[in-house]
Amino acid sequence: MKAASRLMSAVSAVALSATIATAGAAALQLATITSVEAATVSRIEVRGNRRVDADTIRTQVGIAPGQSFSNADLDEAVKRLFATGLFADVSIRQVGGTLVVTVDEYAIVNQVLFQGNKKIKDRNLAQAVQLQPRRAFSSQLMEADAEAVREAYRRIGRDDATVTARTQELADGRVNVIFDIQEGDRTKIGSINFVGNNAFSDRRLRDVISTKESNVFSFLFRNDIYDENRLRADEEALRRYYYNRGYADFQVLSSSADLVDNEYTVTFTVDEGERYRFGEVDIETTIPGVDVETLRRQLKTRSGNTYSAKDVEDTIVNLTETVAGSGYAFARVTPRGNRDFENRTISVVYSIDEGPRAYIERIEIRGNTRTRDYVIRREFDLSEGDAFNQVLVQRAKRRLDALNFFQTVNITTVPGSQPDQVVLVVDVVEKSTGEFSIGAGYTTSSSSSRNGGFSVEGSITERNFLGRGQFIRAAASGGADTRDYRFSFTEPYFLGRRISAGFDIYRNTRTFANSNDKDVYDREVTGGTVRFGLPITEALSTQLAYNYSQENYTYGRDCKGGSCDLSPYIKAAIDDGKWVKSSVSGSIIYNTIDNIQDPREGLYANLTLEVAGVGGDAKFVKVTGRANYYHTLSDDLDLVGLITVGGGHISALSGDLRVFDHFESNDRIIRGFAYDGIGPYDADKGDHLGGKTYFHASAEAHFPIPVIPESFGLRGAVFADAATLYGSDLTGLGPVAGTSMKWRASVGASLIWASPFGPLRIDYAEPVVKEASDDIQHWNFGISTRF
The missing domain is CATH 3.10.20.310 (membrane protein fhac)
Known part of the structure; x- marks a missing residue:
């Protein structure tokens, strides 16, 4: 027992020692961890x-x-x-x-070099990459930049371009980043096809979309480049086109682009559906105090009219603004359609109720690398903290589209930080806003003319100067007897308000010849205009301007000292020498044109009153007006009609008008006659002297040229013009004839080309009603001016 007891004591001692050792190790470990x-x-x-x-x-x-x-x-x-x-x-x-x-x-980037590139300049590629000199090098960024360079080539139609990135080691931890580029051939769009379209031809639909088939001028237009984003935008353009022409069930089933031998074949497969008209149109509301009968005046949709999504949208805008103006900021207008498949009508009920109370937390703008944020923000009638209004958001989108700064504009909403707040996200894809235009013209005359011959014109325009949304243009033109220079600048939001302000500076010189082709006198005009524009409604605006010009007249090289056979009225004005005009003017402009570059629907009208006499030598009151109305006569044939009317009258405030203050006829008034070729004239010398009053009217029909692809931008036109120019204040220096109201008329045909150098036009006109004293001019070739 004693032995056993001693054994147990030994075991306990060992165990205790082990426990103490373990505890000590743990304590040591704990101390180490703590340290x-x-x-x-x-x-x-x-x-x-x-x-x-x-x-x-x-x-x-x-x-x-x-x-x-x-x-x-x-x-x-x-x-x-x-x-x-x-x-x-x-x-x-x-x-x-x-x-x-x-x-x-990291190595430091010494230089970023591009080798093998010809179609895209180094500075443009440098803007596309993230690696920059004197910044840290990253292999991940280098690979991303190589893809960015490839994308830059895809945007100019070179999908098979290859880009290889490498580095060149230098001393002191520096590297050169080199992108080796093989540009490859330019891809083209060989054909654009539509499947499933019956109401409209392939030709007409190709004109609706922005992607065009390749032609000899494609390297200038750059509209034959395949781009997936552009294809999506084309799908939307097709939908809008059909929706606004009665096809409410229209769908783009698919769009594809197949690349074969470096040419794309683009195919849109569509389902047009049936064409509808509006059935019954009504308004209902749950908001007390809203008068439904008063709101009916705001309806753009009319029973029996062809269904149009645009008319529905315009009605929603009108109703929303009217109700909001009555104090209901959160009012929501919801259209409810009811199809009658048998009669092919859509009845629409606009339901007005109190929408959810939501506020805008912030407006987030993405994709604008050049255009400044405030240029986009100012197109919104909404700002952070305002009540959310979908109608005003859509209006802002239309305004942004109309700026022509962006390829695409998309506005979406995402939830904000609070349940009653939303974030507006504006995604834009920018496009080039600079333009270089060059054109030429030639006029001939079978009789006397003050101007004529060959002329050229060139201009540089920037619609979004420095990304500030400002417009700037410099233009020069000249011919054998003419020199014109002009510089214009416009700030569309003066002092941060929707008021445009701008100025124009110009200088024009002319040499005028008589019927014997003698240079009889020269005119030099130097002047400028300061102008302000104020919108009244979306379609109506006004413009106020101050105008100053100084005119100098001298005898031509063939008429020194007035020795040539020239009207005494013209001689008297030349002898006056310098003539200063200081005037103020006001204009009312009404514009509902659907597309300024290619109008097919709408009215553009301008009425101007000018009063001269704010200092200077000229003292008169002048009223002029012009209206252009476009209407598509046939969608399938792409036939567009144009009616133009205009007129003007000038009266002296004191004394008589000078000969050079009178109106002179030109090709914008009537074609088929020479510049200043109709109206009052010197009965002895035969020189036309201009008139106090004019009226004119014109009817045109524009149509595509058969066989010529629409991507060429070439169209034909036939027209009929009528005009009269009469009245004169000239007396005392000889008899003035032709002062009574006599109408002239002409008919003709034109070729209109939306060229890369600007809109060009060739007119041939044959007078059918004329006077013996008129000067005839059949051909006119030059820059096309619509408005």
């Missing part, structure tokens, strides 16, 4: 740095000698060093009383 988690060092050593100063690295570490630190502090130090973007790798470890910070610096 690591709350360590101190006497110094910090930096290794591996070549360009970055060691003290800068120590500052980023944020741990000072003698300061206790933990593992979490070390993790934060590593994160801070990585965040500088200067290091490819960072490690921190403790060696005795020293904290060792080891870094592996």
Whole structure:
């Protein structure tokens, strides 16, 4: 028993010793852990740095000698060093009383070089890449930049371009980044086809979309480049086209682009559906105090009319604005359609109720690399904190589209930080806003003319100057006897308000010849205009302007001292020498044109009153007006009608008008007659002297040219013109004839070309009603001016 007892005591002692040892080890381990988690060092050593100063690295570490630190502090130090973007790798470890910070610096980009590129300039490619000189190099960024360069080539139609990125090692940790480019051949769009269309021809639908088939001028237009985003925009353009012409069930089933032998074949498969008209149109509301009968005046949809999505949208806008103006800021207008498949009608009920109370938390703009944010924001009638209104959002989108700064504009909403707040997200894709235009013209005359011959015109235009939304244009033109220079600038939002302000500066010189082709006198006009424009409604605006010009008349080289056979009225005006006109003018402009570049529907009218006599020599009151009405006569044939009417009258405020203050006829008044070729004339000398009053009217029909692809932008026209120019204040120096109201008329045909150099037009006109004193001019070739 004693032996057993001693054995048990020994075992217990061993166990106790083991327990004590284990506890001591645990205590030692705990002490070690505690020391690591709350360590101190006497110094910090930096290794591996070549360009970055060691003290800068120590500052980023944020741990000072003698300061206790933990593992979490070390993790934060590593994160801070990585965040500088200067290091490819960072490690921190403790060696005795020293904290060792080891870094592996990124190489620094010395140059970014592009080799093999001809179609895209170096500076344009440099804007597309992220790597820049004197910044840290990253292989990931280099690969991303190579893809960005490939994308730049895809945007100009070179889908098979290859880009290889490499580096060239230099001293002191610097590298050159080199992109080797093989541009390849330019891809083209061989054909654009439509499947499933019966109501409209392929030709007409190809004219609706922005993607065009390749032709000899495509390298100038750049509209034959396949782009998936453009294809999506074309789908939307087709939908809008059909929806506005009664096809409410229209669908684009698919759109595809197949590349064979470097040419794309683009195919749109569509389902047109049936064509509808509006059935019954009604309004209902749950808001007390809203008068339904008063709102009916705001309806753009009429029973029996062809269904149009645009008419529905315009009605929603009108109703929303009217109800909101009555104090219901959150009113919501919802159209409810009911199809009658048998009669092919759609009845529409506009339901007005109190919408959910939602406010705009912020407006977020994305994709604008050039256009400044405020240029986009100012097109919104909404700002942060305002009540959300979908109608005003859609109006802003239409305004942004109308700026012509962007390929696409998409506005979406996402939930805000609170349940009653939303974030407006505006995604834009910018496009080129600069234009270089060059054109030529030629006029001939079978009788006397003051102007004629060959002329050229060139201009540089920027619609979004410096991304500020400002318009700037410089133009020059000249011919054998003419020189014109003009500079224009417009700020569309003067002082931050929707008021346009701008100025024009110009100088024009002319040499006028008589019937014997003698240079009889020269005119030089230098002047400028300061103008302000104010919108009244979406379609109606007004413009106020101050105009100043100085005219100098001298005898031509064949008429020194007035020795030539010239009307005494013209001689008297030349002898007056310098003539100063200082005037103010006001205009009312009404514009509902659907597309200024290619109008097919709408009215553009301008009425101007000018009063001269604010200083200067000229003292008169002048009224002029012109209206152009476009209407599509046949969608399938792409036949567009145009009616133009206009007129003007001028009266002296004191004394008589000068000969040069009278109106002169031109091709905008009537074609088939020479410049200043109709109206009052000197009965003895035969020179036309202009008139006090004119009226004119014109009817045209525009149509596509058969066989010629629509991508050429070439159209034909036939027209009939009528005009009269009469009345005169000229007396005392000889008899003036032709002062009574006599109408002239002409008929003719035209070729109109939407060329890369600007709109060009050739007219041939044959007078059918004329006077013996008129000067005839059959051909006219020059820049086409619509408005």
